Amino acid sequence: MDKLSVRDARQAAAIGRQVTLQGWIRTRRDSKGGFSFLELNDGSSLANIQIVADGKLANYESEVKHLSPGSSVTIRGEVKPSGGKEQATEVHATEIVVHGLADPEAYPLQKKRHTLEKLREWAHLRPRTNTIGAVMRVRNRISRSIHEFFQDEGFLYVNTPIITASDCEGAGEMFRVSTIDPANPPRTAEGKIDYAQDFFGKPAFLTVSGQLEGEIYATALGKIYTFGPTFRAENSNTSRHLAEFWMVEPEAAFFDLYDDMALAERFLKRIVGDVLRDCPEDMQFFQERVDNTIMAALETVRDREFLRITYTEAIELLEKSGEKFEFPVRWGADLQAEHERWLTEKKFNAPVILYDYPRGIKAFYMRLNDDGKTVRAMDVLVPRVGEIIGGSQREERLDVLIDRMKESGLNPDDYWWYLDLRRFGTVPHAGFGLGLERMVQFVTGMANIRDVIPFPRTPGSAEF
Numbered sequence: 001m002d003k004l005s006v007r008d009a010r011q012a013a014a015i016g017r018q019v020t021l022q023g024w025i026r027t028r029r030d031s032k033g034g035f036s037f038l039e040l041n042d043g044s045s046l047a048n049i050q051i052v053a054d055g056k057l058a059n060y061e062s063e064v065k066h067l068s069p070g071s072s073v074t075i076r077g078e079v080k081p082s083g084g085k086e087q088a089t090e091v092h093a094t095e096i097v098v099h100g101l102a103d104p105e106a107y108p109l110q111k112k113r114h115t116l117e118k119l120r121e122w123a124h125l126r127p128r129t130n131t132i133g134a135v136m137r138v139r140n141r142i143s144r145s146i147h148e149f150f151q152d153e154g155f156l157y158v159n160t161p162i163i164t165a166s167d168c169e170g171a172g173e174m175f176r177v178s179t180i181d182p183a184n185p186p187r188t189a190e191g192k193i194d195y196a197q198d199f200f201g202k203p204a205f206l207t208v209s210g211q212l213e214g215e216i217y218a219t220a221l222g223k224i225y226t227f228g229p230t231f232r233a234e235n236s237n238t239s240r241h242l243a244e245f246w247m248v249e250p251e252a253a254f255f256d257l258y259d260d261m262a263l264a265e266r267f268l269k270r271i272v273g274d275v276l277r278d279c280p281e282d283m284q285f286f287q288e289r290v291d292n293t294i295m296a297a298l299e300t301v302r303d304r305e306f307l308r309i310t311y312t313e314a315i316e317l318l319e320k321s322g323e324k325f326e327f328p329v330r331w332g333a334d335l336q337a338e339h340e341r342w343l344t345e346k347k348f349n350a351p352v353i354l355y356d357y358p359r360g361i362k363a364f365y366m367r368l369n370d371d372g373k374t375v376r377a378m379d380v381l382v383p384r385v386g387e388i389i390g391g392s393q394r395e396e397r398l399d400v401l402i403d404r405m406k407e408s409g410l411n412p413d414d415y416w417w418y419l420d421l422r423r424f425g426t427v428p429h430a431g432f433g434l435g436l437e438r439m440v441q442f443v444t445g446m447a448n449i450r451d452v453i454p455f456p457r458t459p460g461s462a463e464f
């Protein structure tokens with residue numbers, strides 16, 4: 001008897017096989033003829049498989065008739081053609097082993113549909129719902145595409161540290177990592193907390209980005225990518241921000257900004273193409289139940305060339321738009337979500353790559369343009385989500401980089417190793433970061449970023 005996933009047992013090719021299926025009951029319906037229909041799900045697909053449980057099963061009265069949503073079972077039986085039009089197959093059980101019942105009075109996912117907000121309170125049970133199950137299958141496909149894409153393009157997977165002493169984005173939004181007893185910290189002569197006595201002998205934090213360490217490996221191995229959790233202690237309670245999120249960051253020596261933009265475009269097209277090809281059932285669910293424009297939006301990303309316009313051109317378009325924005329449009333100010341949405345949704349209805357941003361609003365490591373006013377930054381904006389990728393060509397000139405650090409309030413001595421990369425065999429190089437959860441949001445149409453990561457961490461919330 002072969003163990004089969006529900007997904008495989010649903011295929012017509014399985015008809016005639018003796019199989020073992022294992023999973024959780026979604027529903028039970030008793031027939032007047034003295035038998036029952038069970039809907040079984042094991043997470044391998046959105047769809048359940050129908051199990052016909054004969055009244056002659058030894059434990060039919062004692063156990064099978066007590067199966068309710070959430071109960072766990074092993075089913076042995078034969079796959080047969082199904083009479084129903086929804087499915088090709090069903091399984092006629094010869095044995096049903098019950099592992100655990102789920103008290104219908106107490107089980108929160110009993111029948112009734114819950115809001116996504118309510119489900120967040122049950123992060124331990126919500127993966128058993130159709131929506132979160134579909135999100136996680138698509139998230140898995142995206143993660144796989146990320147690795148496949150970069151491996152195919154000749155990038156090496158490098159693991160950059162989670163604990164770090166440097167603030168890559170220079171925004172000071174880092175979580176401190178410390179073993180100091182907050183009730184009784186060691187103090188310096190001036191009465192300040194003495195981090196020289198802390199675990200690492202200096203202040204340490206959770207990383208906001210693996211980029212700086214990624215640059216070290218790119219300037220030795222050529223093309224690398226890092227993919228891991230990153231942390232931001234910014235107090236933004238929005239539908240697009242998490243305090244802990246996953247970021248993939250490629251970094252490539254001898255890449256300029258245009259190579260970087262082209263890489264980002266190929267990358268997004270690859271992910272979207274893979275999901276459309278390999279997750280049709282889950283995508284149909286999102287199209288029907290979450291956002292009925294999602295398939296068209298994804299096909300646009302896959303098939304249409306991304307627009308590339310400078311920040312300055314974008315500001316001109318926004319100024320001429322005649323729209324009443326909540327935040328005024330002004331050259332030199334960061335674009336707000338409403339501005340990004342107008343560009344991607346109203347003006348172009350397509351992904352847009354904005355580049356050459358004012359130096360004042362971008363990080364110290366971005367290459368200064370000859371105009372002295374802008375840097376070689378690029379953001380990829382997509383409809384609904386806004387900024388999905390942020391990247392740049394890096395400043396490879398030692399003197400300019402030191403000036404930019406000082407201008408950003410950073411002490412160049414703290415980044416001596418980063419400056420060494422410019423002292424010894426410096427090269428033009430570039431890279432970017434894609435937020436995995438923003439990508440999952442974009443692909444699934446899910447409105448809130450908290451519903452596309454298994455255990456969301458946001459201000460005031462870290463249960464589990």
Ligand code: 4AD
Pocket residue numbers: 168169208209210211232240241242243245247249250387388389390391392431432433434435436437438
């Ligand atoms: O634009 P960001 O801050 O860029 C960097 O961190 C660079 N060091 C990347 C690089 O060049 N290697 O972040 C990159 C992306 C954003 O475009 C967004 O998709 C995502 O990371 N992101 C977040 N996602 C969820 N919650 C947050 N708080 C996020 N902050 C950034």
Ligand code: MG
Pocket residue numbers: 379387389390
């Ligand atoms: Mg950014």
